[in-house]
Amino acid sequence: MTTHPNVLSKSSLMHVFIMNSLLVSVCLVLVGIGCSGQSVRPVVYNANQELKEIRTPDILFVPTPQEVVEKMLELAEVKKDDLVYDLGCGDGRIVVTAAKKYGCRGVGYDIDPDRVIESMENVKNNNVQKLVHIEQKDIFTLDLSEASVITLYLLTSLNVKLIPQLEKLKPGTRIVSHDFDMRGIVTPDKSITVTTDNNETHDIYLWIAPLKKNDKKN
Numbered sequence: 001m002t003t004h005p006n007v008l009s010k011s012s013l014m015h016v017f018i019m020n021s022l023l024v025s026v027c028l029v030l031v032g033i034g035c036s037g038q039s040v041r042p043v044v045y046n047a048n049q050e051l052k053e054i055r056t057p058d059i060l061f062v063p064t065p066q067e068v069v070e071k072m073l074e075l076a077e078v079k080k081d082d083l084v085y086d087l088g089c090g091d092g093r094i095v096v097t098a099a100k101k102y103g104c105r106g107v108g109y110d111i112d113p114d115r116v117i118e119s120m121e122n123v124k125n126n127n128v129q130k131l132v133h134i135e136q137k138d139i140f141t142l143d144l145s146e147a148s149v150i151t152l153y154l155l156t157s158l159n160v161k162l163i164p165q166l167e168k169l170k171p172g173t174r175i176v177s178h179d180f181d182m183r184g185i186v187t188p189d190k191s192i193t194v195t196t197d198n199n200e201t202h203d204i205y206l207w208i209a210p211l212k213k214n215d216k217k218n
């Protein structure tokens, strides 16, 4: 029986297709294995993300003074192997400072496209693209379970609104909030007051997961 040349080329193509698929699968598995290690985990710099108005921010941008940023990170005892999420990152100063000072990874989330662009520029200017990732997201839609440190400068009402997400944090995750607590619903594990060089005082609150709610009715 003679084999038609077209049949031969089809089976060859199929062979090449199968071999290519196998090669791609092996590569994906290898990349996956590489990604699971702490030190090689890629942090995608989202230069190509599509930025658009999602909705009006729940609070406008007011930056945390740099001295207070440093104290927030100290109170959270940030270490190199931490993953810091700043919810409502503004110009990205908290995650950029954490990466520069402690060499840890960070993700800054903001809903405002202008803030996202500003944060990305800050990341680039400080050369921490390998550690810090900025994303345009509504913080109330986030799964926070990967974070080991959460930083907040929102409002008491917004901190309280975040409680259902914060209750799902892994044990030991530290939450630090500039100036706003959780209205007594969850008592902070620690709080400090920082006086800046220009004589302003700022409170910083620390909670360590799991959150211990005071009143089950809340």
Ligand SMILES: C[S@@+](CC[C@H](N)C(=O)[O-])C[C@H]1O[C@@H](n2cnc3c(N)ncnc32)[C@H](O)[C@@H]1O
Pocket (backbone or CB within 6 Å): 056, 057, 058, 059, 060, 061, 062, 063, 064, 086, 087, 088, 089, 090, 091, 092, 093, 094, 109, 110, 111, 112, 115, 137, 138, 139, 140, 152, 153, 154, 178
């Ligand atoms: C007071 S600023 C704090 C900025 C920064 N974390 C700091 O401490 O310097 C609050 C930020 O939250 C952002 N924001 C407000 N509502 C948000 C939401 N629902 N999701 C994400 N970001 C939000 C604002 O755009 C603003 O940049």
